[in-house]
Amino acid sequence: xxxxxxxxxxxxxxxxxxxxxxxxxxxxxxxxxxxxxxxxxxxxxxxxxxxxxxxxxxxxxxxxxxxxxxxxxxxxxxxxxxxxxxxxxxxxxxxxxxxxxxxxxxxxxxxxxxxxxxxxxxxxxxxxxxxxxxxxxxxxxxxxxxxxxxxxxxxxxxxxxxxxxxxxxxxxxxxxxxxxxxxxxxxxxxxxxxxxxxxxxxxxxxxxxxxxxxxxxxxxxxxxxxxxxxxxxxx
Numbered sequence: 001x002x003x004x005x006x007x008x009x010x011x012x013x014x015x016x017x018x019x020x021x022x023x024x025x026x027x028x029x030x031x032x033x034x035x036x037x038x039x040x041x042x043x044x045x046x047x048x049x050x051x052x053x054x055x056x057x058x059x060x061x062x063x064x065x066x067x068x069x070x071x072x073x074x075x076x077x078x079x080x081x082x083x084x085x086x087x088x089x090x091x092x093x094x095x096x097x098x099x100x101x102x103x104x105x106x107x108x109x110x111x112x113x114x115x116x117x118x119x120x121x122x123x124x125x126x127x128x129x130x131x132x133x134x135x136x137x138x139x140x141x142x143x144x145x146x147x148x149x150x151x152x153x154x155x156x157x158x159x160x161x162x163x164x165x166x167x168x169x170x171x172x173x174x175x176x177x178x179x180x181x182x183x184x185x186x187x188x189x190x191x192x193x194x195x196x197x198x199x200x201x202x203x204x205x206x207x208x209x210x211x212x213x214x215x216x217x218x219x220x221x222x223x224x225x226x227x228x229x230x231x232x233x234x235x
Contacts, residue, residue, distance in 0.1 A: 004033070005027040006160045009099065010054075011098055012051060024044065027039060027087075033168065042069065042074050089119065145159050
């Protein structure tokens with residue numbers, strides 16, 4: 001089973017090293033590239049003011065966030081939701097910078113780099129020279145993002161899940177019957193070992209009985225020597 005989390009955050013600004021904090025976390029679970037319907041979503045009290053530039057992006061005010069939990073209060077449930085899944089993130093360095101900074105404040109180690117997959121990097125490799133923002137990729141792949149009037153972590157995670165599936169080859173990528181059938185994506189073309197079909201141990205019984213076969217032959221005989229069906233009568 002391949003488990004991934006399409007993941008996004010909203011923040012008070014651009015740099016956690018300068019005191020910016022998380023205000024929203026959203027995640028959408030994928031199993032073998034298929035959304036399961038299981039999600040994670042929380043608003044967070046950043047314990048600081050909300051710059052107008054950030055408010056204009058996501059619309060989350062200080063007043064709205066005042067009674068929301070602090071990251072320390074939800075860290076354990078967040079880590080339990082993610083577990084060992086791969087985090088699929090658009091511009092991963094940004095979101096993981098905030099997540100790992102918050103974990104560091106609690107004395108917890110950062111997520112390992114191998115647990116994170118950056119769809120921005122994938123998009124730039126797959127479509128070099130083309131716009132690679134989430135909105136641009138929605139336009140390229142015909143994904144409806146009309147609800148995205150402002151940024152929102154859960155909504156953006158849902159949209160990202162659709163974009164990610166298209167980036168790795170479309171919806172059929174999630175239709176494998178087992179983990180062994182899944183193609184691994186490492187930035188190059190996906191590869192899948194194809195196993196040749198095995199012959200049946202015994203042939204299927206004929207669908208027509210002898211009486212039906214004889215009736216058909218009599219019908220064809222009545223059509224004359226030029227009947228096309230005569231070419232297919234092995235007897």
